[in-house]
Amino acid sequence: MSETESTRATEDAQTAEDAPPTRPHTGRRRNEAAHRAILDAALRLLAESDGTPVTIDAIARTAGVGKQTVYRWWPSKGAVLLDALTDRADQDVSGPDTGALHTDLRAFLGTSFEAAQRDTTASALRTLAREAARDPHLAELMRTFTSARREALRELLARGRDRGELAEDADLDLIVDQVYGVLWYRFLLGHAPLDAAVAERLADTLVAGNQAR
Secondary structure (H helix, E strand, O other): OOHHHHHHHHHHHHHHHHOOOOOOOOHHHHHHHHHHHHHHHHHHHHHHOOOOOOOHHHHHHHHOOOHHHHHHHOOOHHHHHHHHHHHHHHHHOOOOOOOOHHHHHHHHHHHHHHHHOOHHHHHHHHHHHHHOOOOHHHHHHHHHHHHHHHHHHHHHHHHHHHOOOOOOOOOHHHHHHHHHHHHHHHHHHOOOOOOHHHHHHHHHHHHHHOOOO
16 A cells, blocks of 8 residues: 555544434424324323314324324324324223133233223314214214224133133124123113223123033
């Protein structure tokens, strides 16, 4: 290597040492934080709305983001509210696959009953159930959300039936109706508890009543 080349290599190495360290990219973390803030804001506004329409402007303002940030991920307020409810349900409700239907069903019912009674979720669900009677958009949101929850339970039951833990002709849709009938009836009327003991008794009854004869 010539003296000139050696000098240039030394200077390049020194420049590399003196250069500031590369800053980690934080765009993904900012996006995740904004996404979470929007979902939390939407659920909180629905819970506190008391019949007042929830708007994209209100969601963005509460989340501390621009309205265009909301529209980047969702086409409408209904889509945001649906995602907020679904996200909270996915976080709160356990849908395990332990290989034992009785265990899985108890866990699903227990966490579903508990989640429905948490302050923000309970208020949001009550608002949704009440306002769906007069707001077609909220009625559609209610149908879509409850359909997704029903399907999650039905898949759990189908796994049990495939393993032979339920009779081949067990009416899975009727079992799902029985579960959510208990949940919504007690949730809306408040005449009886929705607790772990009820979840266990209901799971016991449903499994025992639908086994192969």
